[in-house]
Amino acid sequence: TQLLEQSPQFLSIQEGENLTVYCNSSSVFSSLQWYRQEPGEGPVLLVTVVTGGEVKKLKRLTFQFGDARKDSSLHITAAQPGDTGLYLCAGAKGNKLVFGAGTILRVKS
Amino acid sequence: NAGVTQTPKFQVLKTGQSMTLQCAQDMNHNSMYWYRQDPGMGLRLIYYSASEGTTDKGEVPNGYNVSRLNKREFSLRLESAAPSQTSVYFCASSDWASWETQYFGPGTRLLVL
Numbered sequence: 001t002q003l004l005e006q007s008p009q010f011l012s013i014q015e016g017e018n019l020t021v022y023c024n025s026s027s028v029f030s031s032l033q034w035y036r037q038e039p040g041e042g043p044v045l046l047v048t049v050v051t052g053g054e055v056k057k058l059k060r061l062t063f064q065f066g067d068a069r070k071d072s073s074l075h076i077t078a079a080q081p082g083d084t085g086l087y088l089c090a091g092a093k094g095n096k097l098v099f100g101a102g103t104i105l106r107v108k109s
Numbered sequence: 110n111a112g113v114t115q116t117p118k119f120q121v122l123k124t125g126q127s128m129t130l131q132c133a134q135d136m137n138h139n140s141m142y143w144y145r146q147d148p149g150m151g152l153r154l155i156y157y158s159a160s161e162g163t164t165d166k167g168e169v170p171n172g173y174n175v176s177r178l179n180k181r182e183f184s185l186r187l188e189s190a191a192p193s194q195t196s197v198y199f200c201a202s203s204d205w206a207s208w209e210t211q212y213f214g215p216g217t218r219l220l221v222l
Contacts (some may be wrong), residue, residue, distance in 0.1 A: 009149075023110070039160055040215070042216050100151050101151040
């Protein structure tokens, strides 16, 4: 059983659509990270959220940390083919990161 | 500035063979990590080194050993490879003060037959 559950596992959408990816847990995390990974490469950090209720924006990407610091969401507005990739959330617990299984996003032009 | 580098990029082993995966970082980070990534399971921590001279087990350490050779280098050794160790292995590093911000290498794809 994953400590961090991501949904959906796979998402295929048309260019211009909006989407939201969720990362849920019953555990509290001191911070939560979102990474993006392209095929054949390592994960690249997009954002870190630390405070419950925190919202961070990165161009068309909006990240939110739940009030109780147990869950997070990533919303992409007007998705583009360049957004295609694997999106991973990771929670900081103790001195380790716990990763979700990831959401594979495919944006079709 | 190369960041985190890993060698080799790809390796095929027979069951029972041994090999060492190499990792180096040029960001002067204190902490280094080894993860494995399997389909549907995300990344799982194998071993980590919080600082030079220390190593600790992660979630899935069985069948692996590590060496923190110096501040820059952290190697992962498979003494007797098994098909269950077929995976993609990632090395990462972080600064002590912000350990949650980890920088990953490009990965080593290992196939054990």
